Every structure is written in C-alpha cells, then in structure tokens.
Amino acid sequence: MNTNWKDVARATLEGSESGAMTFPQNVRMLMEVGFDGYGVDFRRSTRTYYLPDGELIELETERMPAPVAARFDAAAIKEALREAQALLPGYTYKGFCEKVAGAGCAGYLVSLPGKRVLYYGRTGETHTEYFPSTQPEAQS
Numbered sequence: 358m359n360t361n362w363k364d365v366a367r368a369t370l371e372g373s374e375s376g377a378m379t380f381p382q383n384v385r386m387l388m389e390v391g392f393d394g395y396g397v398d399f400r401r402s403t404r405t406y407y408l409p410d411g412e413l414i415e416l417e418t419e420r421m422p423a424p425v426a427a428r429f430d431a432a433a434i435k436e437a438l439r440e441a442q443a444l445l446p447g448y449t450y451k452g453f454c455e456k457v458a459g460a461g462c463a464g465y466l467v468s469l470p471g472k473r474v475l476y477y478g479r480t481g482e483t484h485t486e487y488f489p490s491t492q493p494e495a496q497s
Contacts, residue, residue: 362390362392362406362408362412362414363414365386365387365390365392366387366392366395366404366406366414366416367416368386369383369386369387369395370404370416370418373450374418374419374450374451376449376450379444380441380488381488384467384469384488387406387469388469391408391409392406392407392408392409392469393407393408393409393468393469393470394406394407394466394467394468394469394470394471395407395466395467396464396465396466396467397418397454397464397465397467398463398464399421399425399454399457399458399462399463399464400424400425400463400464402417402418402419402420402421403415403416403417403418404416404418419451419454421454421455421458422455423455423458423459425458425461425462425463425478425479426458426459426460426461427461427479428461428478429460429461429462429478429479429480429482430460430461431482431484433456433457433459433460434457434460434461434462434476434484435484435486437453437456437457437460438486440453440456441453457476461478461479461482462476462477462478463477463478463479464476464477465477472487472488473485473486473487473488474486474488
C-alpha cells in the first residue's frame with residue numbers, strides 16, 4: 358500500500374480541530390490506511406499517530422487556554438464524552454478538549470484495534486471508553 362501517512366494524520370487532526378470531521382470519521386480513515394492508534398497530550402499540545410511497524414508521526418495541536426486541572430474528575434469527563442457522542446448543539450472538539458482538560462484529563466490514547474480510548478490524569482487515574490462501530494457521530 359502506498360500511503361502518505363503524514364497527510365492522513367494531518368487531515369484527521371485538521372478535521373477534528375476545524376469541526377469538519379467527527380471521531381467515527383477519523384477512526385474509519387485511520388483504520389482504512391492501517392494506523393494502530395493515536396495519543397493526544399494536552400500538556401505538550403501534540404497528537405502522536407502510531408504505525409504498525411513502530412514508527413510514529415507527531416503533530417502539534419492547538420494549545421489549551423489553561424493548564425490541565427490537578428484533580429481527575431471521571432464523572433465530568435464522562436459527561437463531556439456523552440455530550441460529544443450526542444453532538445449537542447454548540448458542541449466543538451475544542452470545547453470538548455477544554456472540558457476534559459479542566460476535569461483533569463492530561464491526555465488520551467486511542468487504540469484502533471482495541472476499539473477504546475483511555476483518558477488519563479496527571480497522577481495516573483484513568484477512564485476507558487469503548488467505541489462500538491455503531492456509536493453516534495462523536496468527536497475526539
């Protein structure tokens with residue numbers, strides 16, 4: 358397969374940040390070309406894409422307007438996820454990121470083969486969210 362991995366990674370990042378692509382659209386695009394997953398680090402403002410051969414692609418993301426909160430609030434993170442999954446009026450990926458970072462989420466890891474997202478806090482707390490293929494059109 359002749360894939361320009363960096364172009365696909367950049368397209369999904371730009372699609373998320375602009376609101377042009379939903380999380381399921383990102384997942385489908387990344388899976389179609391064979392990515393293993395990606396990680397978002399709110400403290401470093403990066404998104405790292407992982408390839409099956411161990412290579413990675415790291416791209417800069419928009420900076421968070423405030424530092425990641427010290428306390429990990431799993432309930433607030435779950436609430437932000439439900440809002441994203443429902444695509445509530447006014448929902449944006451940027452707003453989602455600000456909410457989860459404000460709830461102590463330092464970043465998240467998306468496992469495409471595992472069909473899950475692991476949200477983690479500054480001191481190692483976690484919340485795992487599974488994404489079935491029938492999920493609503495949410496962004497992450």
